[in-house]
Amino acid sequence: MKKISYLLLLFFSAIVCGCSEYEQPYVGYIVVERAVLDAAANSSTTVIADTDISSDIVVDNVDADWCQVSVNGKEITVTATSANTDSSYRTATVSVTSGYRQATFTVLQKYDGQEFLQYDWTRWTATGNGVEASDGGGYPSLFKEERTNFWHSPYSYSVPLPYILEIDMKEELECAMFHIGRRHYAPNGNNYGTVKTMNIYASTDNENYEKVADFTFALPWTAPDGTVVKSYTSPLIPAYEELVLSSPVKARYFRLEITETNTSNNACQVAYFKVFERI
Secondary structure (H helix, E strand, O other): OHHHHHHHHHHHHHHHHHHHHHHOOOOOOEEOOOEEEOOOOOOEEEEEOEEOOOOOOEEEEEOOOOEEEEEEOOEEEEEEOOOOOOOOOEEEEEEEEEOOEEEEEEEEEOOOOOOEEEOOOOOOEEEEOOOOOOOOEOHHHHHOOOOOOEEEOOOOOOOOOOEEEEEEEEEEEEEEEEEEEOOEEOOOOEEEOOEEEEEEEEEOOOOOOEEEEEEEOOOOEEOOOOOEEOOOEEOOOOOEEEEEEEEEEEEEEEEEEEEEEOOOOOOOEEOOEEEEEEO
């Protein structure tokens, strides 16, 4: 009786496995990279679909009326039917099919003069050699737009300079520009220029780092209108420090090294760390 039960079990397992393979046949792949358009009307670009399917690629749907899509073999051409006159970029999603496989890709139309696009930082994490988490919100604040949240150096003098912030972007990205946000105090509109000197190092493996950028914000500082700012708190101090690289660098990890401050007790803050790609 046991032999019959085992045989029946094997028989039904074979049927289930066979059905599973039959119901999910290999149907190939389609990968289409993001298409980027200039702000002007009638600007166009062509992207090449990466696919192992011989069937023609067909456009199923474009969820915006400001662009049109045509296909020639594996070449997908996207054209802007109107100019982007907004102060922000806009995106559309395009669905394509080849054989039994469907895929989507994004079309991005830049705003006038746009050169860079900020990477999504929602999954990023940070740590370091010291933080006063009760003041400003700690390390998670580095990945928030609101500058009233910030990383604050530890109150304790047990952590000497340099202060170190370690950033993990969770994936390797091609980076072309950074914004280092300054703390903002809403009641009087002041920005905090407490960080005097910062070095930025990049790594792909979290072991080997190379310096890719640095800045110094020394006081007194002369504002664009000619006002000499002597205090590290002023509404004239820029909301962030912008660092544009001469050539992009591939990295997953960044180390921010604060070597000097503009305060007598070396207290300082960093509101956010933004990374941009060049588009």
